[in-house]
Amino acid sequence: MSTLAIERLNVTLGGVPILRDVTLYAGPGEWLGIIGPNGAGKSTLLHAACGVVPFTGTISLGGDRVGALDRRTRAARIALVPQTPAVPPGMTVIDYVLLGRTPHRAALAPETCTDLAVVRTAIDQLDLTRFARRTLTSLSGGERQRAFLARVLAQQSDIVLLDEPTAALDIAHQVDVLQLIDRLRRELNLTILTTLHDLTLAGRYPDTLAMLAEGRLVALGAPRDVLTVEIVEHHYGTPVRILHDDDGIVVVPTPRLERR
Amino acid sequence: MRTAAQERSPHHDEDRDHVIMPSTLRRSWLAGAIALGIGASLLGLMIGAVAIAPHRVLLELVDHFPGVHINSGLDAYEANIVWQIRAPRVALGLLVGAMLATAGGAFQGAFRNPLADPYLLGAAAGAGLGATIAISSGVHAGSANATILPLAAFVGALSAVALTYAVGAASGGDRGPASLILAGVAVASFLTALQTYVQQRNASTIREVYSWILGQLAGATWRDVLLLLPYVLVSTAVLLATRRSLDVLTVGDAEATTLGMNPRRVRVIVVIAASLGTAAAVALSGLIAFVGIIVPHTVRLLTNHSYRVVLPLSFLGGAAFLVLTDLLARTLMQPAEIPIGVVTAFFGAPFFLVVLRISRADR
Numbered sequence: 001m002s003t004l005a006i007e008r009l010n011v012t013l014g015g016v017p018i019l020r021d022v023t024l025y026a027g028p029g030e031w032l033g034i035i036g037p038n039g040a041g042k043s044t045l046l047h048a049a050c051g052v053v054p055f056t057g058t059i060s061l062g063g064d065r066v067g068a069l070d071r072r073t074r075a076a077r078i079a080l081v082p083q084t085p086a087v088p089p090g091m092t093v094i095d096y097v098l099l100g101r102t103p104h105r106a107a108l109a110p111e112t113c114t115d116l117a118v119v120r121t122a123i124d125q126l127d128l129t130r131f132a133r134r135t136l137t138s139l140s141g142g143e144r145q146r147a148f149l150a151r152v153l154a155q156q157s158d159i160v161l162l163d164e165p166t167a168a169l170d171i172a173h174q175v176d177v178l179q180l181i182d183r184l185r186r187e188l189n190l191t192i193l194t195t196l197h198d199l200t201l202a203g204r205y206p207d208t209l210a211m212l213a214e215g216r217l218v219a220l221g222a223p224r225d226v227l228t229v230e231i232v233e234h235h236y237g238t239p240v241r242i243l244h245d246d247d248g249i250v251v252v253p254t255p256r257l258e259r260r
Numbered sequence: 261m262r263t264a265a266q267e268r269s270p271h272h273d274e275d276r277d278h279v280i281m282p283s284t285l286r287r288s289w290l291a292g293a294i295a296l297g298i299g300a301s302l303l304g305l306m307i308g309a310v311a312i313a314p315h316r317v318l319l320e321l322v323d324h325f326p327g328v329h330i331n332s333g334l335d336a337y338e339a340n341i342v343w344q345i346r347a348p349r350v351a352l353g354l355l356v357g358a359m360l361a362t363a364g365g366a367f368q369g370a371f372r373n374p375l376a377d378p379y380l381l382g383a384a385a386g387a388g389l390g391a392t393i394a395i396s397s398g399v400h401a402g403s404a405n406a407t408i409l410p411l412a413a414f415v416g417a418l419s420a421v422a423l424t425y426a427v428g429a430a431s432g433g434d435r436g437p438a439s440l441i442l443a444g445v446a447v448a449s450f451l452t453a454l455q456t457y458v459q460q461r462n463a464s465t466i467r468e469v470y471s472w473i474l475g476q477l478a479g480a481t482w483r484d485v486l487l488l489l490p491y492v493l494v495s496t497a498v499l500l501a502t503r504r505s506l507d508v509l510t511v512g513d514a515e516a517t518t519l520g521m522n523p524r525r526v527r528v529i530v531v532i533a534a535s536l537g538t539a540a541a542v543a544l545s546g547l548i549a550f551v552g553i554i555v556p557h558t559v560r561l562l563t564n565h566s567y568r569v570v571l572p573l574s575f576l577g578g579a580a581f582l583v584l585t586d587l588l589a590r591t592l593m594q595p596a597e598i599p600i601g602v603v604t605a606f607f608g609a610p611f612f613l614v615v616l617r618i619s620r621a622d623r
Contacts, residue, residue, distance in 0.1 A: 010322070048520045088510035090565030095507065098282045102508050103520035110503050113280065120280060132280040259599030 002158030009057040024174040033206030040212040042195040046161040077102035083163040100154030142173040184195035203249035283566035293576035300583040304350035352480040354579040361535035361578020362421035364552020369506030370530040377552035378538040381444040382420035385451035387542040390416020410543035417539035474599030475546035495537025506567040
């Protein structure tokens with residue numbers, strides 16, 4: 001059920017081609033990291049997969065084509081945390097997490113006991129119980145990111161797309177969030193797609209990396225094979241040094257400083 | 261960390277003590293709003309230009325309970341004032357207030373705009389133009405063909421919203437609610453210009469046009485109440501039914517879509533329901549400004565931001581608010597009446613600022 005298959009995906013927005021012939025696959029429990037320079041089409045790829053952006057080609061969730069699924073069924077199978085999720089003023093954490101139950105109830109139906117149980121479990125899993133009655137606006141960046149993840153868990157979809165989940169967090173919170181995502185995907189066998197700007201973190205967490213540049217898939221494989229000096233320097237256009245240590249890969253930009 | 265056994269047990273001690281519930285309409289809030297509505301209605305029945313002992317009005321009401329017979333001591337003239345003048349006026353105030361406040365609250369959710377009010381899409385300007393044309397072509401309030409006036413206002417309001425929707429949808433594309441709001445501004449300005457032109461061309465009726473535009477519940481009859489009742493019931497029932505969808509819409513169209521919602525469909529439903537109800541209310545009471553903004557926001561500041569709370573309490577609070585402001589409108593300068601639109605803004609705005617200040621200090 002939780003396989004995401006993207007074949008020959010093309011997206012054109014306002015006459016500008018954003019994605020061209022992208023073919024990608026993520027199996028159950030796999031973490032696929034999408035990297036690439038700004039404007040490569042990373043976010044658009046996620047948006048197309050969950051139906052916010054029109055596309056040509058095929059995207060299938062567990063064998064069912066996205067276009068053939070109605071909105072609610074699709075939302076029950078694939079969830080998205082956008083790069084900057086909306087933070088509605090005055091909304092409490094529990095109300096926010098409850099929004100994740102939207103695909104599981106009819107348009108006008110009230111929430112059921114099951115909905116509430118799922119919501120409470122999600123809040124518990126993300127250690128948000130003591131914040132449940134607080135408003136989202138009163139939370140810190142890290143706590144808020146956990147609330148976004150709790151909503152995704154309440155949505156109970158097997159495929160989860162996260163657009164820059166570590167943006168605007170300090171390094172400790174970046175690691176916290178990625179550890180959390182890693183733990184949850186192992187516990188719940190989730191298929192994870194994240195876009196990431198930090199290449200060192202991208203080399204550490206995802207099982208597979210896909211690099212996009214100018215809308216095309218330019219590299220795909222294990223982090224060790226994608227994060228090479230040749231590939232990164234060529235597509236990002238800046239010199240880098242890539243170190244390998246016991247924990248994984250470290251990508252360091254090495255800009256040429258002006259000589260004296 | 262909890263154990264799996266605790267997770268499974270819905271009646272674990274810890275759960276019983278600290279059940280975290282989503283925002284719901286608390287009984288105390290509901291009871292308070294209903295009490296406010298009943299209190300306002302009783303005041304509206306007991307106080308008026310003709311001095312009638314308030315306790316006799318109460319007895320007269322009790323006398324009308326099935327199976328109860330008390331002599332209230334009111335003579336036929338006084339009973340007539342209570343039942344044929346004050347009661348329909350209170351009832352019309354309840355209906356119009358509930359309608360405008362619910363429509364305002366729903367529009368704020370559907371357009372994700374705290375300044376949205378029931379007149380956002382041009383309903384007021386359209387109604388104003390319709391009424392001005394009717395009045396300046398010889399339809400006078402109280403005359404035999406007076407029924408044409410509300411009809412003209414109703415048609416004007418609905419046409420304006422339809423025009424806004426056509427323009428906004430045609431130019432909007434995927435831009436979401438912003439294009440509809442902009443279209444509303446353009447249509448309202450255009451219709452207001454037309455209305456001013458018609459009004460200036462017929463200077464003799466300016467006073468009448470103005471008194472209609474500023475809104476009034478004077479002269480309300482049971483016929484008006486019965487005319488408006490079905491619109492308010494249907495419109496507010498539909499709007500209240502969208503309350504959970506409006507909560508989802510607070511995260512924006514794109515995220516709501518990924519949650520399996522159809523934002524545009526919700527907006528169309530809200531626009532149709534709110535516009536029908538608002539047009540009917542405007543047709544019978546003129547333009548009563550501010551109710552649709554002040555009541556939902558006061559509810560938010562005092563209770564909760566969830567539309568599951570805001571819409572039902574706006575319905576009740578709007579009803580009470582308009583009856584109270586109408587009471588002020590007809591008693592402050594007795595025997596003259598102040599247009600109710602003036603009163604809602606004059607007393608509503610400072611009250612709202614006080615609520616805003618208090619609730620800021622709270623958080």
